[in-house]
Amino acid sequence: SQTIHQWPATLVQPVGSPLSLECTVEGTSNPNLYWYRQAAGRGLQLLFYSVGIGQISSEVPQNLSASRPQDRQFILSSKKLLLSDSGFYLCAWTGALGTGELFFGEGSRLTVL
Amino acid sequence: QKEVEQNSGPLSVPEGAIASLNCTYSDRGSQSFFWYRQYSGKSPELIMFIYSNGDKEDGRFTAQLNKASQYVSLLIRDSQPSDSATYLCAVLQFYFGTGTSLTVIP
Numbered sequence: 352s353q354t355i356h357q358w359p360a361t362l363v364q365p366v367g368s369p370l371s372l373e374c375t376v377e378g379t380s381n382p383n384l385y386w387y388r389q390a391a392g393r394g395l396q397l398l399f400y401s402v403g404i405g406q407i408s409s410e411v412p413q414n415l416s417a418s419r420p421q422d423r424q425f426i427l428s429s430k431k432l433l434l435s436d437s438g439f440y441l442c443a444w445t446g447a448l449g450t451g452e453l454f455f456g457e458g459s460r461l462t463v464l
Numbered sequence: 465q466k467e468v469e470q471n472s473g474p475l476s477v478p479e480g481a482i483a484s485l486n487c488t489y490s491d492r493g494s495q496s497f498f499w500y501r502q503y504s505g506k507s508p509e510l511i512m513f514i515y516s517n518g519d520k521e522d523g524r525f526t527a528q529l530n531k532a533s534q535y536v537s538l539l540i541r542d543s544q545p546s547d548s549a550t551y552l553c554a555v556l557q558f559y560f561g562t563g564t565s566l567t568v569i570p
Binding site: 397 | 498558
């Protein structure tokens, strides 16, 4: 069966520090991968998605970046965090063929101080 | 204009009642619609998806789609306290509403 893992689960970072969140999917090949952010009291905002290794589409211009170095690995990064980067970050995958249902990781809660 | 809009609630219903959650979307060409449930502090999980006009039933849940009115709804029959959560409406994987918070009162 397919599983998705995301880490770290919680982190507290100072403004201006770097960020790296990692996500891996097991049990499937060539998934579509997504990064979302959910700020307090707001819906999910799609940040990046990827349909293949090295292919990244950015939905929202910001100080974040994403990379997909391997088929089932998706990384969200920042060189310098802002206060507004605080939120609940979710990685998700869909099959290349399927219903379009998103399968989410456990989430990473980021607090920038 | 937001792509997907939902009433944020909170919506409270007594146990055993029908909960009705509503969602409108702006892109008339949208084809695929999803309802996710999100418990506090947890990640969302799929409740239902719907592609065609009309109703789609799965157990206590019914999704309704009206493309002419650009309207999607989710009905929860015989609501249970375990249904208390935030319900997110989504168009494909790209646009989510802000969610409706539902509380089922025992």
